Amino acid sequence: MVLTPITYFDVRSQKQCATNKKLVAEKPYARFFQDDMQVPLAMAKALQHGQMPRAQTLTPSLADIKTFLSDPRRFPDAGYAVLEGPTAYVQTRHEMPGVTSEMFKWWFLWHPIEKQRYMLWFPYAHVENYVEDPRRLADESLSYEQRLYHNPNTIGEYIGPSTLNAILHFSDPTELGCDATTLKRAGFTASASAWSAPCAAPDITFTLMLHLGREADNGLELFNRYWIGAHPELKRFPGGEKAPSFLKKMGLDQTGIENIAYEMAVHDMTEFSHLASVLPRIYGQFGPAC
Amino acid sequence: MVLTPITYFDVRSQKQCATNKKLVAEKPYARFFQDDMQVPLAMAKALQHGQMPRAQTLTPSLADIKTFLSDPRRFPDAGYAVLEGPTAYVQTRHEMPGVTSEMFKWWFLWHPIEKQRYMLWFPYAHVENYVEDPRRLADESLSYEQRLYHNPNTIGEYIGPSTLNAILHFSDPTELGCDATTLKRAGFTASASAWSAPCAAPDITFTLMLHLGREADNGLELFNRYWIGAHPELKRFPGGEKAPSFLKKMGLDQTGIENIAYEMAVHDMTEFSHLASVLPRIYGQFGPAC
Numbered sequence: 001m002v003l004t005p006i007t008y009f010d011v012r013s014q015k016q017c018a019t020n021k022k023l024v025a026e027k028p029y030a031r032f033f034q035d036d037m038q039v040p041l042a043m044a045k046a047l048q049h050g051q052m053p054r055a056q057t058l059t060p061s062l063a064d065i066k067t068f069l070s071d072p073r074r075f076p077d078a079g080y081a082v083l084e085g086p087t088a089y090v091q092t093r094h095e096m097p098g099v100t101s102e103m104f105k106w107w108f109l110w111h112p113i114e115k116q117r118y119m120l121w122f123p124y125a126h127v128e129n130y131v132e133d134p135r136r137l138a139d140e141s142l143s144y145e146q147r148l149y150h151n152p153n154t155i156g157e158y159i160g161p162s163t164l165n166a167i168l169h170f171s172d173p174t175e176l177g178c179d180a181t182t183l184k185r186a187g188f189t190a191s192a193s194a195w196s197a198p199c200a201a202p203d204i205t206f207t208l209m210l211h212l213g214r215e216a217d218n219g220l221e222l223f224n225r226y227w228i229g230a231h232p233e234l235k236r237f238p239g240g241e242k243a244p245s246f247l248k249k250m251g252l253d254q255t256g257i258e259n260i261a262y263e264m265a266v267h268d269m270t271e272f273s274h275l276a277s278v279l280p281r282i283y284g285q286f287g288p289a290c
Numbered sequence: 291m292v293l294t295p296i297t298y299f300d301v302r303s304q305k306q307c308a309t310n311k312k313l314v315a316e317k318p319y320a321r322f323f324q325d326d327m328q329v330p331l332a333m334a335k336a337l338q339h340g341q342m343p344r345a346q347t348l349t350p351s352l353a354d355i356k357t358f359l360s361d362p363r364r365f366p367d368a369g370y371a372v373l374e375g376p377t378a379y380v381q382t383r384h385e386m387p388g389v390t391s392e393m394f395k396w397w398f399l400w401h402p403i404e405k406q407r408y409m410l411w412f413p414y415a416h417v418e419n420y421v422e423d424p425r426r427l428a429d430e431s432l433s434y435e436q437r438l439y440h441n442p443n444t445i446g447e448y449i450g451p452s453t454l455n456a457i458l459h460f461s462d463p464t465e466l467g468c469d470a471t472t473l474k475r476a477g478f479t480a481s482a483s484a485w486s487a488p489c490a491a492p493d494i495t496f497t498l499m500l501h502l503g504r505e506a507d508n509g510l511e512l513f514n515r516y517w518i519g520a521h522p523e524l525k526r527f528p529g530g531e532k533a534p535s536f537l538k539k540m541g542l543d544q545t546g547i548e549n550i551a552y553e554m555a556v557h558d559m560t561e562f563s564h565l566a567s568v569l570p571r572i573y574g575q576f577g578p579a580c
Contacts, residue, residue, distance in 0.1 A: 007334040008298040010450075011552045014340050044297040050304050160300075161451065255301075262301045 001095050003038040006270065013124035013158055020119040020126070027116050032282050035123040039273045043078040043092065047265050051258070052079030057089050058225065060208045060233040062177050069182040072212075072223050078269065080261040085244070086254050087229035088261035092268050096276035097219040101190035103283040104213050104220055105144050107275070108170070108192045109137055110286065112153055120278060122271040128156030128165075140288070145172060148192070154199065160263025165199040166207065176208060177236070187214040195237045204246045205237035206230065219276070224268055229257055291385050293328040296560065303414035303448055310409040310416070317406050322572050325413040329563045333368040333382065337555050341548070342369025347379050348515065350498045350523040352467050359472040362502075362513050368559065370551040375534070376544050377519035378551035382558050386503075386566035389510040391480035393573045394503050395434050397565070398460070398482045399427055400576065402443055410568060412561040418446030418455075430578070435462060438482070444489065450553025455489040456497065466498060467526070477504040485527045494536045495527035496520065509566070514558055519547055 009017070017035050024033045056076055058064040068075065077093040096104075111117040111129065118129035131137050132152045139147060153168040173191045174180045190213035195205050210225040227234065229252070230243035252260070299307070307325050314323045346366055348354040358365065367383040386394075401407040401419065408419035421427050422442045429437060443458040463481045464470045480503035485495050500515040517524065519542070520533035542550070 004295055004297060005331060005334070006298070006338075007294060007296050007329055008556060009338050011340075011549050014338060014552075018340060039297055041295060044295070048296075048299050048304060050301075050308060259301050262304075266298060 001097075002041045003273070004041040004044065006037045006039060009124050010161065012161075016127060016158065017124040020116075020123050024116045024119055027114070029117065029120060029282060029286065032120050032278050033123055034120075034274070034278060037123070037270060037274050038277070039269050040095075043269050043273075046076065046078040047080060047262065047269070051081040051261075052076060052091075054081065057081045057083060058091070059083060060177065060227045060231055062179075065177045065210075066179050066182055068223075068225070069178060069186050069188075069212075072186055078265065080265040082254060082258045082261060083227070083229075083231060085230040085232070085234075086247070086252075086257040087227050087231040087234075088257045088264060090224070090226040090228075090261055090265045090268060092224045092265065092272070094222040094224065094272045094276065095216070095219065096213075096222055096272070096279075098280040099220040099276055101213055101215055101220065103279055103287070104190045104192070104222070106283060106287055107279055109144065109147050113138060118155070120282065121275055122157070122267075125158040125267065125271075126155075127158070127163075128154070130154055153194075157267075159260065159267050162260060162263065166196045167199060167202055168194040168196045168209075170194045173210065173212065176210065178210070178212075183212070188212045189214055190220070195234075197239065198246070201239075201242075201246050204239040204242045205234055206240075206243045206246060208234060208237065222272060224272065226264055226268070228260060228264060291387075292331045293563070294331040294334065296327045296329060299414050300451065302451075306417060306448065307414040310406075310413050314406045314409055317404070319407065319410065319572060319576060322410050322568050323413055324410075324564070324568060327413070327560060327564050328567070329559050330385075333559050333563075336366065336368040337370060337552065337559070341371040341551075342366060342381075344371065347371045347373060348381070349373060350467065350517045350521055352469075355467045355500075356469050356472055358513075358515070359468060359476050359478075359502075362476055368555065370555040372544060372548045372551060373517070373519075373521060375520040375522070375524075376537070376542075376547040377517050377521035377524075378547045378554060380514070380516040380518075380551055380555045380558060382514045382555065382562070384512040384514070384562045384566065385506070385509065386512055386562070386569070387509040388570040389566055391503055391505055391510065393569055393577070394480045394482070394510055394512075396573060396577055397569055399434065399437050403428055408445070410572065411565055412447070412557075415448040415557065415561075416445075417448070417453075418444070420444055443484075447557075449550065449557050452550065452553065456486045457489060457492055458484040458486045458499075460484045463500065463502065466500065468500070468502075473502070478502045479504055480510070485524075487529065488536070491529075491532075491536050494529040494532045495524055496530075496533045496536060498524060498527065512562060514562065516554055516558070518550060518554060 115129045192211045196207040207228045213220045213222045234240035371379045405419045482501045486497040503510045503512045524530035
């Protein structure tokens, strides 16, 4: 995997990076604030020539999710598209050398405790992060699932020129439409998957995201899928039937959704590449064994 | 000089690249349409941490331009800033291996004859290009100056998320404020410098740009300076005194101008790096000796 430096950060994100650097400076993990960010060259290139072929995309239907889980590597490693709804669709596959399932899950329990930790993940674009019940999230007597799931996580971040303020509802992947047997057969051992609602309309599901990891030879192999918008299949989540009217109210047409799809793909590419580069060392210093 | 691939092209520019590729396909120079673009890593990095220090910027005053020309390498190789006006300021220094003054000047006589030639220069962002008097531009019995200067050049291009539709008035650098003796002493042998007006307000100067080249050991050393906005010093150009009201009408405040400064810097970085990579071969096939 060839990594290459990011060549573009808009002015707003440059300012956020400077702000975040100051906010993190006093924290014990300040040295892990690295704003020299790299991404896989092949992934950056794969996203620069328009939407991926429709035949290689997946809807958030139970059937399509099962198709994906049955043979995750059958699909291209990176792509974006606009689906019915309209819905912004993103798919990526990340190789995260030196990262384990345990580290990955630990990250989702550790970082929402302080927004500065979230800033380590994407120094230019992460702004705000907190959970409804931080005590539960931090309670080491509970399981990963008990700590993270159904503990609403409010985030603020820049997705390209847009700002996303949303409430993530991390849930068991089987609650999100993943078949338990197929998940297990594919070897997935870590999930940080969620449906989410905009802060401005917390009763409307407008996103489903899957982050599913399995251990490969030299680290975690992470498969990410995002559906953002008003896909009819999102109706199985709370308020999903109201997503079309929310999109209209936000003025998000096909063009707007297509921009979000690409920008979300770039955001995902950047943040998970960067997480891979810092997580083993952060875990080494702040993980449960320390 | 380490070159690195561009990692971000917004959706609009991806579509433009696909359109341009088709438009160029039938032209004899189609093989020079290269959408695999690289930029100097040091320059990309220099632009990612906010505005450059004010002390290292220059206004478009005669005195400041003289200061610059007296010792061009005294200033940082890349930076952007917001100056009085507000005015978007960009400075870059490009090394163009294998490019000569003759090639560089030839490019400005050759490319505006067909917009498809302009697309070779920046496949993702160049849209439109024509001159008022193409016969004069192409007349080989005339000098460079006679062909290019005072032959208004209308361009359409994307500067980041903005669209620039402008009329460039290429002029002798001494008409733009460069002192002839200082220019000569610094060894400059090529210029493609202009003041320009928006197509929507052709009687208002809102930009001064200097592209000054001199031959170095392995190619052209190009110094670029842009002042875009309502700097008081632009009043010495036609309609420069009306620039402040134009900016207000366009809703361009400090934030908008700061965005334009960075996006213009990225645009310049990309197009001149790319031109360096293709010009020697294009000149070899289509230049005057061919």
